[in-house]
Every structure is written in C-alpha cells, then in structure tokens.
C-alpha cells in the first residue's frame with residue numbers, strides 16, 4: 253500500500269500491527285515510523301523490523317499519513333497535547349486506547365481532524381485479530397476504505413457503534429487473555445492426568461482451534477449437545493463446570509472488564 257504509517261507508542265500492540273504489516277509485505281519498513289519514550293523499545297523494533305524510529309513523537313506525526321496512537325489511555329492526553337500543534341487535517345489518527353472516546357480526542361486536536369477509534373486485540377499479531385471500527389465521519393469514503401483495508405491485513409474489521417466500545421473491549425479486546433488462562437488451566441488439568449505438558453498443549457490448543465472453526469458456522473449449544481452422550485463422560489465434566497460456576501464466571505468476567513472500560517472513560521471525561 254502506498255502509505256506512510258506512524259505509531260506513537262511502540263509496545264505490545266504496535267509491535268503486533270507492525271509485525272503483521274511488514275511480515276505480510278503490506279508495507280515496506282521504510283513506510284513505517286515509530287516513537288516511544290523507551291530507547292530499548294525503539295532499538296528493538298528497529299532491529300526486528302527495520303522500521304524508522306524516533307524518541308520524538310513529533311517526528312512520527314510529521315512523517316506519516318496514518319497515525320496509530322498506541323499508548324495507554326492514561327498517557328494519551330499528554331501525547332495529544334504534545335502533538336496537536338502539528339497534526340494536519342489531512343492526516344488520519346487511529347486511536348486504539350481503551351475507554352477513550354473520539355469526542356475527547358477531538359477536544360485535544362480539534363474537531364476538523366480525521367479520527368478513527370478502533371478496539372483491536374492481540375491476535376492481530378498472527379493475522380487473526382478482530383478489530384472494532386468507528387470514525388468521526390471526517391474521512392472521505394476512499395480514506396475510510398484505505399484504513400479498513402490496512403486493518404483487515406491483521407484479521408477481521410467489524411463496524412461497531414462507538415456506544416458499544418466498552419462492551420467490545422471486554423468481548424474481544426480483553427478476552428484473548430481469558431482464553432489464554434483457559435488453555436493454561438486445561439494444560440494443568442491434562443498434566444494432572446499424566447500427559448506430558450507439550451502433548452497436553454498440542455491437544456488443548458488444536459481442540460480449541462477446531463471448536464472455534466465449528467462454532468463460526470454453527471450454533472454452539474447444538475454443538476455442545478452433539479458431544480454430550482447420555483450418561484457419558486462429557487456431561488460429567490459439564491456438570492462439574494456448572495457446579496464450579498464456569499458459565500457465570502465468564503459472564504461476570506466480561507461485565508467486570510466492561511465496567512473497567514466505562515470507569516476509564518469516566519476518568520478521561522473528567523480530564
């Protein structure tokens with residue numbers, strides 16, 4: 253793609269996006285510039301991907317068409333304050349900060365600027381991410397298409413009303429961590445039953461991948477029924493999951509992540 257792409261913040265998410273863009277040959281290293289306050293991070297990203305790096309956020313802003321804001325929400329206000337004098341109305345700002353509304357970004361940089369809000373997840377690192385998308389309607393159709401095309405190189409892009417972003421943050425932003433905990437716990441369970449850890453991991457992960465592929469097309473309740481033989485082994489496991497509150501734990505976990513996202517939004521609103 254014929255774009256210059258910048259990242260302010262070179263942490264986990266920036267690395268996930270940059271890796272997919274460079275390794276997938278969507279962008280050349282010379283098309284990407286990253287800034288971070290950590291010298292160690294920018295040295296690492298420069299060595300790993302050959303991208304341009306700087307300790308100065310302004311260098312990124314003045315050298316890109318699409319600017320990803322990839323710092324923590326608590327850091328974003330000071331970054332926006334710093335860059336607002338040099339942000340141009342021609343540039344597209346893409347914020348991935350949890351709980352940080354578009355309107356608040358506009359307060360810092362001006363409502364004439366093109367602002368996109370996304371909620372991706374760490375799975376963009378392997379090209380299987382899912383990214384919720386909304387923008388402030390300042391983008392031309394062609395620009396919107398370009399940003400979505402870029403994002404879709406990292407997985408799916410789903411249009412979501414900004415009102416639902418706190419929910420999305422829980423459902424797909426945070427949830428990879430829940431699945432990683434699930435995998436870890438199932439591996440422990442398998443080791444307890446005598447399986448070597450490497451075999452346990454292979455069996456658990458492949459089962460989860462296959463289950464996800466089936467659930468993409470079919471109703472998960474019916475799929476569960478299809479595994480559950482009368483008086484068989486599966487129903488015993490499911491009964492134990494119910495006894496231990498597995499289902500309600502997951503429902504409550506999503507609610508807690510959602511509430512925290514709302515709490516962050518409230519703190520940001522009060523700035």
Ligand SMILES: NC(=O)C1=CN([C@@H]2O[C@H](COP(=O)(O)OP(=O)(O)OC[C@H]3O[C@@H](n4cnc5c(N)ncnc54)[C@H](O)[C@@H]3O)[C@@H](O)[C@H]2O)C=CC1
Nearest residue numbers: 261262263264265288289322323324325348349350372374
């Ligand atoms: N980690 C995840 O799975 C997801 C994170 N997000 C959002 O993405 C954003 C980034 O998250 P992570 O990459 O996980 O965080 P991170 O902590 O790994 O990366 C943030 C980077 O920003 C740098 N930084 C701090 N202050 C700075 C400043 N003033 N100027 C430039 N760089 C500065 C830090 O040194 C760090 O390398 C957050 O807003 C988070 O809400 C969204 C979806 C998923």
Ligand SMILES: O=C(O)[C@@H]1CCC=N1
Nearest residue numbers: 350373421425426427
């Ligand atoms: O934990 C967090 O705040 C970020 C947002 C979604 C995933 N990680």
